[in-house]
Amino acid sequence: MHAQDTDALHLALVEALGADCVSLDAAVAEAHAGDWSDAPRMRPRMTLLPRTPEDVARALRVLAKHRQAVVVQGGLTGLTGGATPQAGEVALSLARVNAIESFDRIGGTLTVQAGVPLEQLQTFVKAEGWFFPLDLGARGTCQIGGNAATNAGGNRVIRFGTMRELILGLEVALPDGTMLSMMNRVTKNTTGVDLKQLFIGSEGMLGVITRIVLKLEPKPSTANTALCAVASFDDAARLLKYLRARLASLSSFELMWQDFMSAAMDIAHLKAPFGDAYPAYALVETLGESDDDDRRALEQSLERMLEEGIVQDVIIAQTIDHAKQLWAYRETVGELLSKLKPHAAFDIGIPMDRMERLVEDARASLSERFPQQTHLFFGHLGDGNLHLLSGPYADATDLLQVEELIYAAVSKAEGCISAEHGIGVIKGPFLHYSRSEPEIELMKKLKALLDPTGILNAGRVMK
Amino acid sequence: MHAQDTDALHLALVEALGADCVSLDAAVAEAHAGDWSDAPRMRPRMTLLPRTPEDVARALRVLAKHRQAVVVQGGLTGLTGGATPQAGEVALSLARVNAIESFDRIGGTLTVQAGVPLEQLQTFVKAEGWFFPLDLGARGTCQIGGNAATNAGGNRVIRFGTMRELILGLEVALPDGTMLSMMNRVTKNTTGVDLKQLFIGSEGMLGVITRIVLKLEPKPSTANTALCAVASFDDAARLLKYLRARLASLSSFELMWQDFMSAAMDIAHLKAPFGDAYPAYALVETLGESDDDDRRALEQSLERMLEEGIVQDVIIAQTIDHAKQLWAYRETVGELLSKLKPHAAFDIGIPMDRMERLVEDARASLSERFPQQTHLFFGHLGDGNLHLLSGPYADATDLLQVEELIYAAVSKAEGCISAEHGIGVIKGPFLHYSRSEPEIELMKKLKALLDPTGILNAGRVMK
Known part of the structure; x- marks a missing residue:
């Protein structure tokens, strides 16, 4: 130009x-x-x-x-x-388009502009007795508009859903400059096509999110945390099902396989949680109002799981600091990512009945073909969201080979290649592992319909 | 022809x-x-x-x-x-397209064809220890495909969401005969536009839903029910917020204003629940696993609300039959509908901070202009979903006047003209009260994109 x-x-x-x-x-x-x-x-x-x-x-x-x-x-x-x-x-x-516009303190809905940082918004509603449950590591910097455009997930999806479930209304600036207002404030609205869904999670390819109406939850006053050792994935799945039924307050269920646990202890100089090592560890959190009742319910549930042999050992945090210590294993991810660079970092979704097989097969294939590299499995098991870190790969060809290997396995297991990080530009070449030809075709038609000149976020999600 | x-x-x-x-x-x-x-x-x-x-x-x-x-x-x-x-x-x-195709018993997902009746599906999963939370009066006859196409709601939306939140994947036959498979089986999938959302709740205007992947919940083993008398809408809203925070197991919160309660008692010859009459009544249900704990938590919560004067009187059901008696008031709707024919029956969504004012204004306007008719207010308060029955109207002009009056008020209160019943053909003329010009424009473009010959469900939702 x-x-x-x-x-x-x-x-x-x-x-x-x-x-x-x-x-x-x-x-x-x-x-x-x-x-x-x-x-x-x-x-x-x-x-x-x-x-x-x-x-x-x-x-x-x-x-x-x-x-x-x-x-x-x-x-x-x-x-x-x-x-x-x-x-x-x-x-x-969108950094300056960042006003908190209005707040329904009776029903718990908040209207904000897209550039408000997530943490600012969390803090704002907490002071008023409400709670915005979406939470992720980047909370201090990420903006609510980006959270919506990427349908952000995080640790509490099992109870509160992804960003999609927390959005009541949207305003979107379309690529031609039309303002599309869909600022619904009610939970149930069945009046034709729910147009806002087109823009949630589609990474800005169809329009720019400018305003959002968020659904809040009443602020919980107490959290309880436990770490459970399990002998197999199967037992972890049984534990999850039992806790989902028994504890409506269940808000997180994170699984860490032994390889991850051991790497986490190494890198952050953490003590082993239990005397023995176990095949996997589930980090469990509940959010509620009554400290005594909630803790007792969690204790009773885990005792029963111990008695039934579904859980091998348990630690229930007694203080907030203790809870932080239990979360510390899970939160070494940032350090592990740095250590394993250049790495392949996966964020995949796998149906629960295919998870165990996929993890076992992937671990075996990766160990065989790349014995020098480290391969770590962990994830938000409650949502079927598996993370896998594998690296370091000095050679870009190796990296591509790992990606092809894992994404082909994901496709075979009827999973998805991105559960919460999105496609952006780096996963675009693998989109066909997750979406069928007619789906990609329809996405292209929608793109042409809403952005005929193709100026907006071109090359993201699809070429 | x-x-x-x-x-x-x-x-x-x-x-x-x-x-x-x-x-x-x-x-x-x-x-x-x-x-x-x-x-x-x-x-x-x-x-x-x-x-x-x-x-x-x-x-x-x-x-x-x-x-x-x-x-x-x-x-x-x-x-x-x-x-x-x-x-x-x-x-x-779709009546014969009714196979239950597959069931992930570990993760709790069920793949069905669109013609399966809701109740059949509920019964099927219950026998396996799982629970499909969507429930409505027509359960024996309505089909899951229709539930998806209309984004059905019901009594448990407050905890489990509408049909939209219970759907993981869809298969849709497009108007040109293309089969669009979006049979996702995982909770989190962020791989471009979430195309299935186009078809949920859009009442078959864009395609015919043929297969569905449903998300199940673990089967609760116990339900607790209570009826609470409150002195004002404001207190009902406070009670709701407190119970949402305190009881993660809260699954229903139905509000009945005194006019509805009194008509319900009349028509079904039911005894008054309390010695006195109160401005409104909240019917509360929790679903859980532990009978004792859940009942105790409900009792304690309602005791506290009584002490704080937010609730005036309470009945907690002691048996299943007793619970049915409490629900009986709410379930007179069918009979009331028949009695008030020809009636205006509204299914509107109102933001909580506008609800009280809207109900008061609507009651005053209706009573003034149509003093001979009965006007009954009730609804799923937890979801901001208000139902209003008004009738009988022998004169069609009066009926239209009532509709215009209420929908204009809904629009002013930033509500929606249909929370869960949809638009169909009868609410089409009022769509503009809920959706902006650019929204209707975009819906028309989507219709033209997916159904260029306009053969499918023409005239539904939009003319």
Whole structure:
């Protein structure tokens, strides 16, 4: 593109948004180059920092007119390169579109703009006796709009659902600059196609989320945590089913296989939780209102599981610090990711009746073909969401081989190649392992319908 | 259409499906004329009773080729005329596409064809220790495909969500006969646009649901029920928030205003639950595993609410029969509907912070303008779903006036005109009270994209 074109585009954007919202500055651009650290960081041509939802729509109208490709950016904490600028793209940041707009304190719904950081929103509602259950490691930086666009998950999906289940209403700026308001505030609304669903989890390929109505839960006042040693995946599944039935307050059920547990202890210098080692460990959390009742119910349930031989050993946290110690094993993931670089990091969904077989087969294949590498299995078992870290792979061909191997197994097990991280650009080549031809065809038709000039987040999810 | 055209179409359908699946018989047609009893029952031109999902797709291919309008039929229990044949339509019944295909007993997912009656499916999984939480009065007749197409709700949405939250995967026959398989079996799947959402709740305007993967819950073994008298809507909302926080096992929270309660007692000759009358009554249910613990938690919670003056009086059911007696007030709806015919029956969603005002204003307006009629308020308060029965209206102009009055108030309160019954044909004229111009525009574009010849369920939801 010629300098002249850039000038014309720049001028039009300044006119639409104001000079202070359009930046050609390299430092600002660098800051908006995305966080996908293994990929080349391409500076955006320009960085837009609009202040209102309406300005986002205005910016898109100008960009569409100039057929200028644009990448939407939230907190830049994604793991699949979706927000990383590609050659020639303008970056559109939601960082300043960040007002908390209104709060129904009776029913527990909150209306916010897309750029509000998750943690700020969590803290805001907590002070009012409400609770927003979505939680993930990037909470301080990630934005609620990005959480919606990627249908974020985290540790409490088993009880409260993914982001999709926590959204009542959306406002979306369409690629042609139309503002599509779907700001529903009620739990049940059956009045035709639920259009907001098109934009949740589709990673900004169809529109830019600008406002959201969130469904809150009453704030729980107490959490209980336990770590359970189990002799097999089968027993872990039995334990999960029993606890789901017995404890409506069950909010997390995280499984760590022995390989993961042992690597976690190593890297963070943690003591072994039990005298013996076991094939797997389940980290269990309940959230409730009554400390005594909830703890007693958890204790009684786990005692029964011990008696029945489904659980081999148990630790129930007695204090908040103790609970943190139990979570510490699970929270070494960041350190393990760094250590195993360059790694293959999987975020796959597997039907429960296929999980054990898939883990065993994958472990056997990986150990055989890559005996020098480390392969760690863990995940949100309650949601069938398996994470697998494998590395380091100095050779990119090996890395690709691992990806092909695992994704083919996932496809055979009727699973999905991304449970909560999304597709972005790095998993695009593997999409066909999860979605059928007619599905991809229909996604392309929807893209053409809503973004006929193809300016928005091009190449994300699908080529 | 000429007899010759009918012959050609009939021949093509017989060739595609087999003679025993295509009926010109008036008796069969009459049985498929739908149940929307206040509307003229139009006999379908032909009735198709395919046996497999693939045959449904085959039938649609033939119908599209002949540009023959078709109405999809499930259990014919809908309340908005969506399945009632319009002039010249062929009826396509899913009644024989009714196999239970597979069951993941470890993870709790069930794969079924669309024609399975809800109750059959509930019973099937219960025998295996699992639970399908969707429940509504028509359970014996309604089909799971219809439940999905209308995003059915019912009494337990507060805990388990609507049908949308209970669906993991779908298979849909598109109007051109393409089979779109989205048979996901995992809770978390973030791999592009979640296409199945287009078909859930859109009442068959975009495709025919043929197969469904359902998410089950572990079977609860005990239910506890209580009836609480409250002095105001405000107190009912406080009670709801407290119980949601305190009792994760809370599965129903139904509110009945005094006018409804008194009409219910009259029509079913029921005794007054309390010595005094109160402005409103909340029917509360918990579902759990431990009889003693659950009952104790419910008792303690309600005692505290009594002490704090938020609840005026309480009855906790001591036996299953006693629980049925408490539900009996709520379950007079069918009889009341008959008595108030011709009635206006509303199924609206209202944000909690607007509910009290809306009910008061609506009651005042209705009483003033229609003092001879009865106006009854009740609903699934936990979901902001309000039902209002008003009648009888001998004069159709009055009926329309009531509808316009209530829907305008709903729109002003940022509510929706249908929470769980859908739009069908009878609420189509009021759609604009709930959906914005750009939304209706986009729905029309989606309809044109997926059903370019416009043969499928034409005139439902939108004209």
